[in-house]
Amino acid sequence: MRPADRLFRIIQLMRSSGRAMTAAEIAEKMEVAPRTIYRDMEHLMASGAPIEGERGVGYMLREAFDAPPLTFTFEQLEALAFGLRAVEMLGDPKLGKSAREARDKMLDILPEDHRQRLVGAPIHAFRSASQPPTESLSEIRRAIGEARKIWIAYHSLDGERSQRVILPVALCAFGTIWLVTAWCEMRDDFRDFRVDRIEDWQMLSDRFTLEPHQAYEVYLQRLQKG
Incomplete structure (x- = not known):
């Protein structure tokens, strides 16, 4: 701690x-x-x-000291608690640990009745035992934050194996499946890669600055247009 x-x-x-x-x-x-x-x-x-x-x-x-009150409804607190629980279950170990610590902090400063209701709330998130978070997930998060390129050895669903250098821009979870959206230097375009199908990776020393057409917002606009 x-x-x-x-x-x-x-x-x-x-x-x-x-x-x-x-x-x-x-x-x-x-x-x-x-x-x-x-x-x-x-x-x-x-x-x-x-x-x-x-x-x-x-x-x-001293009794005069108290933490500032949280101005959340119980339903809002329940949503936060569930979100943190989902991150704990679906995220990598570092992210999961941070989610547990954040949830503990939130519970510590709540009134007793709210704390007991949240602890006993019948709303949960679970992770499939067959698909635990891969070690590369935390490294990809760090690469996105530091704008670092990553070399990956990837095995696609159709059996193709390839080695690429990618510029990671976002992570997204679909159930227990994590996807990294990146600008792929080999394809010169956006690609989505399943994190659990990255067989090997190495964070490179090269940092990148995205061009306007490489921004994640452009990728999202493409999805909206279909």
């Missing part, structure tokens, strides 16, 4: 407890050593967080 995330979780833990907590108690919840919590408390108090206490005694959050 990143230090910034841990500080946020400490505040939420102390707020929900409503009492003084020792560094050992907090450390157990955060799965870190007590000395780490001592440093975190010093940082929080120096940053102006309304925490009272000291080493060997315990720490308590």
